[in-house]
Amino acid sequence: MGEHQVGAPTELDKLDAGFRGAGKQWLCIGKAIFWPIILLAQAIWIYFFGCIFAYGKRLGRGVLCGLCVCCNCTYKDKKFPPTHAAIGAWENKSPEQIDREIKWRRIGDIVAAGGKTGAKLFAGKIEPADICQGGLGDCWLMSALACLANQEGAVQQVFLTKEYTNYGRYRIRLWDAPNEKWVTLTIDDWIPCNANTGLPVFAKPNGDEAWVLLLEKAMAKFKGSYAKLDGGSTMWALEALTGDYVFEFRLDPKLNKWQRREMFHRANNTGGFDVLLRLTDDALDGDEMFSTMLFYNRKRSFIAASTGSGSDKDNVNGIVQGHAYAVCNVKLVDRFQLVQLRNPWGTFEWDGAWSDKSPLWEQHPKVKRALDFTPGDDGTFWMEWKDFYSYYKCLDFCIRTTGFDDIAIDLHEERPLCGPTIGCVLGCTRYWLCCLGIRALFFSRKARHFEKPQDGGGCAAC
Structure with missing residues (x-):
């Protein structure tokens, strides 16, 4: 783009x-x-x-x-081989250390070791609970995947290979924004695992499903190595996975306003492209920002949230600092402005008002019924907008093409x-x-031309 x-x-x-x-x-x-x-x-x-x-x-x-x-003649990707070259400069380890500590295993063998009968590309319903981040700082990517998993058909669009294959060759389509074209990546299913435990080092499989591991590997090949996934932009990931229009709202603490920024790409001196942000004139207060989230959630757009600066080793009331989350739902029930989020770790949940153990659910049975609330230790939780506003400083939006x-x-x-x-x-x-x-x-929509909506801030598809 x-x-x-x-x-x-x-x-x-x-x-x-x-x-x-x-x-x-x-x-x-x-x-x-x-x-x-x-x-x-x-x-x-x-x-x-x-x-x-x-x-x-x-x-x-x-x-x-x-x-x-x-x-014993299965597919191996010669352009992204299962060696230290695919891992890249990871945790200051030498290539020799990486080769000693990492053993590459095929997805079918990983699933079999977990007691499952056979690997599948998709098993049952695709949902955010399929995603579990591993030992790589790619919460930005996992949050983007959780956004896609929350909308029917979005993940399947990325895969040109539609089901698991024993040969281990998969074709995945991603959007090359600087060159404004779709590119097809061919990858194998050799996954980096811990040499001692045999378990994946990075993204973890949920049961016998392979799609999360394969998309993480495809994005690693797209960027050049797994190490280059350590830190990134959820907005960029959503653009690469969908080819749709993306932008962000970032909270300015001095103005106490959410300011909109658009992403664009500019060629650099190394022959690559830098991802940059351009500030726009849109600035929303808290209530306007919630209305905007509500508007785009109803339009089935993707929304992700991040907590801004800090270390992901720290958490405040269950909210991990310096971390990206997927926004799964936004609802206005009675007078309550509620946001549902998912931690890509699959754990560490908000423990304040409207958390899984909060007494507010029993005090407000109408809200509980309207949201079909069921507690579970899966990294997914609800919180009220006034609390969300205190912890999250950036919101990424992707206006999804539907049809x-x-x-x-x-x-x-x-x-x-x-x-x-x-x-x-x-x-x-x-x-x-x-x-x-x-x-x-x-009711289809092409996310190519935009205008300001009448019932919420930001941009909406024509």
Whole structure:
């Protein structure tokens, strides 16, 4: 995504906007006339052909990849090999130390050692609880992944390889913003593990799911090494994973206002690109900021929060300092302004008002019912906005593109024979009866052009 030019629109800009407006009108007319045909065609493409393609790929992998696995000839990425070169400059260790302390293991072997019968790319519902950060300071990335996991179809869009393969070759799509194009990364499933325990050093698997480990490895290859994931921007991660428009609001303690900044990329002297922020004129007070979060949460955009400066070895009332969190939900119930967050560690939760052990849940049963509250030691918790405001100093937003890409067939990897068929039947049922197709057709959004919303600050998609 290139640098956004700020200034008065030219005549060419106005003409281009006019053409876009006319194009949108004709598109709406076309949808209104041909909607049954469009819905049927999309259902056939997503579910019927998705099922056929899945069986074809499973058959092909069973024959070709089976021979490779039997011959111990599985895929290894020569451009990002399972050696100290992929780890990079980590914790001031020498390459020799890294090779001694790290043993590379395939995901299938890691899962088998944990007592599971077989690894899967996705097992059941994709959710933030699938994510557990390891011994790398990439909470910014884990928070971005938790944001994606909170919205149906978002994680599946990143994967071009749709299910686990014994051959160990996966294709993942990421957005190269400086060059304004999608890039496809091919990675293997060799994961750095502790030489003594055999457990992954960085992101941890949740049961038999592989998607978190593979996305962390893809992002490491994208940046150059695992070590380069140690510290980063959730906003940049969301942009790379989605290709959508991102911005942040940062609290200015002197003004007591949330000021909006846009991200852009500028070429540097080393042949790479620097990620920079540009201050805008938008500045919101506390109530306006909550209304903005509520607005974007309803629009199914991604929101992440960070606590600003400090060490992640310290926590105040369960809130880790210098740490990034995913915002899972924002609700206004009765008079209470509530925000739900998730710590990518999968632990360390807020212990104040509206925490899991707070008596407020029993004192306000209506709120408890409205939020479907169930306590659990999983790193997910609720807190009131006035408390949130005291701890979190930065909010990252990603205006998500929505539409038919959100809808994906669940291949039910645990059922090699009938899984795609089950996914086709259940998917079609939800597509028609739960109006997934109607929503994708008539309530889709392209996150490319923006204007200020009427019911909240910041920017909204046209």
